[in-house]
Amino acid sequence: MIKRIITIAFVFALALQAFSQSRAADRYAAHSVLASGKWVKIRVKNEGVYAITKSKLQKMGFNNPEKVCLYGYNLPILPETYIENINDDLTEIPVWRRNDGSLLFYTPGTIKWQRKQGSPTVFTRINNPYSAYLYFFVTEKTEGQPAEMEKVSATLENAPEETTTFPEHFIIEKDEISILNSGRAFFGSENYQNGNKKSYTLSTKGIAAPSVSLNIQFVSTNGSKLTVSADSTTFSQVTIRNLAEYEYGVLINRSFTFTKNLTESSTITLLHTRDTGISGYLDYIMGFYTRKLDLTGSNYLAFRSADSSSSKKYAISGANENTRVWCVAPDQICEIAGTLENGKYIVNTDQDSQKKEYVAVNTNATFPEPEIVGSIKNQDLHALSNIDLVIIVPASNKLTAQAQRLADAHTQYDSIRCVVVRADEIYNEFSSGTPDATAYRRFMKMLYDKAGKVSDRPKNLCLFGDGVWDNKMQTPTMSKNNPDDYLLCYESENSLHHTDSYVLEEYYTLLADAKGIKPLKDKPDCGVGRITVTTANAARNIVDKLIGYINNSQAGTWKNTICFMADDGNANTHMKDADGVAKQIETLYPDYRLRKIYWDSYNREESGAGHSYPGAAKDIMNQMEEGALIMNYTGHGSARMLSHEQVLKRSDFEEWSFPHLPLWFIAACDITPFDMSVENIATTALQNPKGAAVGMVTTTRTVYAAQNSKINLAFMRHVLSQKETGRQYTLGEALAQSKCDLIGNGAMSHRDSLNKVHYVLIGDPAISLPIPTYKVKVDKINDTNINDETIQTISAGSIVSVQGHIVDEDGNEAPEFNGIISPTVFDNLELVTCNNNQGEDVTPFQFYARTRTLFTGSDSIKNGRFDFTFPVPLDINYSDEKGLMCFYAINSEKSIEANGAFHDFAIGGTNENISNDLQGPVLVASLNGEKFSNASTTDSIISNVLQSSSVTMHETPYFIGVIQDKNGINTTGSGIGHEITVIVDNDPNMTFDLNRTFKYETGTWTTGSVYCSLPELSTGKHKLLFRAWDVLNNPSTLEVEFDVRQGLKPNLLSLQIKGPVRNNELTLIIENDRPNSALNIDVRIFDMTGREVWNGKETGASDSNYYTYTCNLNGANGHLQPGVYICKASISTSNGAQASDSKKFMVVAQ
Incomplete structure (x- = not known):
């Protein structure tokens, strides 16, 4: 219906080649005309002549009509090609001035008519897809005279016949x-x-x-x-x-x-x-x-030539002494001199062309008046330059404060130059106040062109606001929304096909000259991402998550894991593609542990609702709890679920409450059609305040598997790597560079072009993955030096010592590094054969994975060196093939992280000096802090242990198990029945495998712990059986009896205030007996007179007995003044029972 503007001007293309960077910068004014003076925005809806009356000017605050002038572009829509040739900043529009002090002007409105090529009397039209109104600005000149219509005349040597039509x-x-x-x-x-x-x-x-x-x-x-x-x-x-x-x-x-x-x-x-x-x-x-050409009964008549001619003599009937003719071409607004002859107004034109538009006007008639939008504050975006991150927020200003918080965090932690700009400010300077997606691009291009060097060009654009396909909010479902709460979307002309229709986010990043003619094949010049949010509260939750990610508040071993997931069926296509990406990562980035959760490797269950993979769903849930740097899925999907078997649903992304935030890459159809105004996985995950995702690269429309694999490979390659400058690629840059790789020299198919466009980043494009910058190196195993020629073998039943050191970014030893190292040791790769659950005529897919974890622990690093010891269990593969050691380390100041991997060792055989110990491990069970043990009190590894008494619990107790054995603990989970388990009431459906949660205490390989949240239990008596094995496969069990009672209130054990209050942030540490349970937190702050000065609430859960709550004290009443205050914190559960505590604290002067 609406055709994209393609203005192909060969002469422009030739001129563009001659522009240098400095010439490009010279296109722009140093300051916008809006930087000073009084400015009032007005708007009109339809084509026609409008009058700004003297009374209207007075209402705007202008009392001297002779000094008033009109500014704007007066274009129905901005061109989308050769945007470098559009007039910079606002330009003055010549007006017709009447004796009564009013001003007349003509506007084409928001519909652009242009002649069909080769047919001078047939037209096409382009309807502005962004705005139903055209905007202008009224101001008062302090120097010089306002522009008026110049009168031009033409003398015709050979008078042509009168043109009357x-x-x-x-x-x-x-x-x-x-x-x-x-x-x-x-x-x-x-x-x-x-x-x-x-x-x-x-x-x-x-x-x-x-x-x-x-x-x-x-x-x-x-x-x-x-x-x-x-x-x-x-x-x-x-x-x-x-x-x-x-x-x-x-x-x-x-x-x-x-x-x-x-x-x-x-x-x-x-x-x-x-x-x-x-x-x-x-x-x-x-x-x-x-x-x-008849003005009878009309106040104006817009007309044009029927052909291209050197001259024309127009005769307009129905004219009078007040009739005038204006030329209203975009590049020329003037009066055409004419004469009134027998009721006809005659005007001559020379060098007439089909681009000229004219208006015959009865200048004494009454015309509609434009609508006053309001005064605007002075602004000067033209003064900006050298910006790394541009954040655009909706015009309503609801999200500006949160966007500024995000910008400040980037400046503080990443040292990047940021600016937060409201969309209406961009419209004002770059599209004459009229909403237009090209205005965003023109603003970004100005920053790109003005950059003195490549490093000063914009790196990323963050669209901090949701968008919809219906930019004008004209459909019934969208008309109730305020356009000022949204940012614009660049939509395709195709509006009926689910693969050929698209929303093009990188349109705003086509910044080099001459781009936009083929936007699907143009390479983006910077990254772009969108934070899909419309409310301040949701924005605050998102920014809280992002700032925590940026400042590395959740450091840990989870950063070493990349999880690949794949759908079944389709002749194993999805598993092949996922495994292909995994192999690339294994080759290029061997320091990561790769987890593979492929549906077809699990048992498929059937029910009336269809097929399901509960094992895969459980493993994904466990991986989310443990954390992963990236979660990468390939397969089928929709905005509501991943795969036809609904292994993951949108509700999962909504409900997850895990502190470690992965980046998701989902190669599946229609995961986030955010512009279609439907609830979707990516927006849900981003808006989840307690976890799910830091961001998501995924699809807005239907995509194809063959093309998905290409962008998956490219993105994963870039997002884990560094640029030539040595800095990590940001998420936005990685996606942009991936698309540049796919475009190559531009010789790509239409399907390839469309497929890559459907991938967008929902999240902050300026964030980089928190990849450790230092590296862990292994020097010795069992006091034997590591070399390239010898591979050492470690055997079952042996005790292995590992020594090594930390190196910095340049590969130099780091003796200043003191902290903790967390090693994880895996058995060799195993060949996993899938089940072909779909029953297809294919060979079952096979892949390699490390399924056995031999050791998970931690130890100290002193002066850049470490030495740790671990036991090798009997339950190994005995393959004599290579194992894997993955390392994560962090210094004491939590300012430097390191990671690494070591592959050059084999696992096999049995130690000749294996212990003959037959004693199982000592067990201690803790339910919500109440402890039980299978050992005597004097032998117990934890004091204050209850021996056999039963205690009362709430409905969802939290279990912690401590295990001690002098030979070490078996955590491989590969021996039959050798898992660390908890069984409630001897119920197979209430049996929990805790191997994955086991971790040794720092500095030891004899004592470690496991944990789990028990599901909701019925009221009454219950039994819990805790079983574990040592590395020699000696078992121990512990049985615990307890009562469950509904309605028990939580215990608030202590309330701590972390440090003095600075920057109006108060951090509370709330110790309670409900780890991993949903708690309602209610915090109120009073001054010393008892007056409440602040309050806040949230619902969440902590994976320990300590819940951290941060109070942002910048509220509606401003920040708290220095002084002493009282903080009262209350916790409650869904039953409403509440516990409270209070504490004094001091706000210090900033």
């Missing part, structure tokens, strides 16, 4: 509904399913010839026929084909020429013949006819 156009159109909720096309809401015949009156005022050309565009939701009639005479019948795959409507466009005598009241009738259930909607009826 012109080619006119009209359109019958209503933009009310969307078929797909995608793209720029909108249709009339009248459904031909409800009465399949509709008539429309043609707008042929002043028709001068019998011929009328019509262009009709109509959409049907399936195969049917459309019959076209005019004044009861049938002219054509169009057969509409059936829908193709992924298509939601068939759009037909037909042109007709009627030569019968039509009148100004003639009608056209459309008959839609179709089967039941098929809908049809009119897009538009566009008409072209020859119209008389």
Whole structure:
């Protein structure tokens, strides 16, 4: 329906090649005209002549009409190509001044008409997809005179014949509904399913010839026929084909020429013949006819030439002494000199062209007045330069404070230059106040062009606000929303096909000259990401998460894990693709532990609701709890779920409460069609205040597996690597560079082009993965030096010592590094054969994975060196193949991290000096802090142990188990029945494998712990059996009896305030007896007079007995003044029972 503007100007292209970077910078004013003076924004809705009356000017605050002037672009929509040639900043528009102090001006409105190539009397039109209004600015000049229309005249040597007609156009159109909720096309809401015949009156005022050309565009939701009639005479019948795959409507466009005598009241009738259930909607009826140059009964008449000629003599009927003719071409606004002769106004023009537009005006008539939007504050975006991160927020200003917090965090922790800009400020300087997506791009291009060197160009654009396909909010479902709460989306012309329709986020990042002609194949010049949010509260939650990620508040071993997930079926395609990416990572980045959760390697269960993979779902949940740097999924999906088996649902992303935030890459269809205004996985995950994701690279539309693999490989390669500058790629840069790789020299298929466009970043594009910068190196195993020629073998039942050191980014030893190292030791790779659960005619897929964990512990690092010891259990593979040691280290100041991996050792055989110990480990069980043990009190590894007494618990107790054995603990989980387990009431469905949670205490390989949250238990007595094994496969068990009682209130054991309050942030540490349980936190702050000065609430859970709550004391009443205050914290559960404690604290002067 609406065609993208493509203005191909060869002369411009030649000129662009000559521009240097300095010339590019010279295109821009040093300061915007809006930087000083009084400015009032006005707007108009339709094409026509408008009057700004003296009283209207006085209402705006202007009392001297002679000094008032009008600024703006007066373009229906900004061009999308060669944007470097658009006038910079606002330009003054010449106006017609009347003696009464009013100003007249003409505007084409928001519809751009342009002649069809090769046909001077047929037009196409482009409807502004972003705004129903055109905006201007009124100001008062303090120096010089305002611009007035210059009068120009032409002397014709050979007087041509009078021109008394012109080619006119009209359109019958209503933009009310969307078929797909995608793209720029909108249709009339009248459904031909409800009465399949509709008539429309043609707008042929002043028709001068019998011929009328019509262009009709109509959409049907399936195969049917459309019959076209005019004044009861049938002219054509169009057969509409059936829908193709992924298509939601068939759009037909037909042109007709009627030569019968039509009148100004003639009608056209459309008959839609179709089967039941098929809908049809009119897009538009566009008409072209020859119209008389007659001003009779009108205050103005816009007209144009029918051909290109060196001169014209226009004779306009119905004129009077107040008639004037203006030239209103975009590059020339002036009065054309003319004379009144016998009721005709005669004007001569020379060098006339088809680009010229004229308006005959009765300058003494009454015209509509523009609407006053309001005064604007002075602004000066043109003064900006050398910005790394641009954050655009919606015009409503609701999200600005949170966006500024994010910018400040980037500046503080990443040392990058940021600016937060409201969308309306960008419109003001770069699209004359009219909402237009190209304004964002023009602003970014200005920063790009003004950069003195490449390092000063913008690196990322963060669209800090949601967007929808219906930018004008004109459909019934969107009309209730305020456009100022959203940022614009650049939508495709195609609005009916789920793969060919798109939202193009990188449109704003096409910054080099001459880009935009082929936006699908143009390489982005910086990164872009969108934070899909509309409310301040949701924005605060997101920014809290992002700042915690940026300042590395959750350091830990989880950063060493990358998890790959793959769907079943499709001839193993998804597993092959996922495993291909995993192999790339294993080759390029061997320091990571790769976890593989492929659906088909699990048992598939069947029920009335369909198939499911509960084992895969459980392992994903466990991995999220443990944490992962990246979660990467390949397969089927939708906005509501991953895979047809619903292994993950949107509700999972909504409910997860885990502190470690992974980056998700999801190669599946329709995961985040954010612009379609549907609840989706990516937005849900980002807005989850307690976890789920730091961001997500995923799809907005239907995508194809072959192309998915390409962008998955490219993105994973870049996001884990560094740029030439030595800095880590940000998420936005990594995605942009991945798309550049795919584009290559531009010789890519249409499907390849579309597929990459469908991938977007939902999240902050300026964030980098928190990859450790230092490296861990192994020097010795069992006091034997490591070398490239010898591979040492460690055997079952042996005790292994490992020594090594830390090196910095340059590979130099780091003797200043003191802290903790956390090693994890894995057995060799095992070949896993999948089940072919789909029963396809294929060989079951096979892949390699490390399924046995031999040791997870920690030890100290002193002066850059470490030495730790671990036992090798009997339950190994005995393969004599290579194992893996993964390392994570952090210094005492938590300012430097290191990681690394060691592969050059084998695992196999049995130690000749194995112990003959037959004693199982000592066990201690803790339920919500109440402790039980299988050992005597004097032998117990934890004091204050209850021996056999039963205690009372709430419905969801939290279990912690401590295990001690002089030979070490078996955590491989590979021996039959050798898992560390908890069994409640001897119920197989209440049996929990805790191997994955086991971790040795720092500096020892004899004592460690496990944990789990028990599901909700019924009221009454219960038994819990805790079982564990040592590395020699000696078992121990501990049985605990306890009562469950509903309604028990939580215990608030202590309330601590962390340090003095600075920057108006108060951090509370709330010790309680409900770890991993949902708690309602209520915090109130009082001054010493008892007056409440602040309050806050949240619901969350902590993985320990300590809940951290941060109070942002910048509230509606401003920040707290220095002094002493009382903080009261209350905790409660869903039953409402509450416990409270209070503490004094001091706010110090900033």
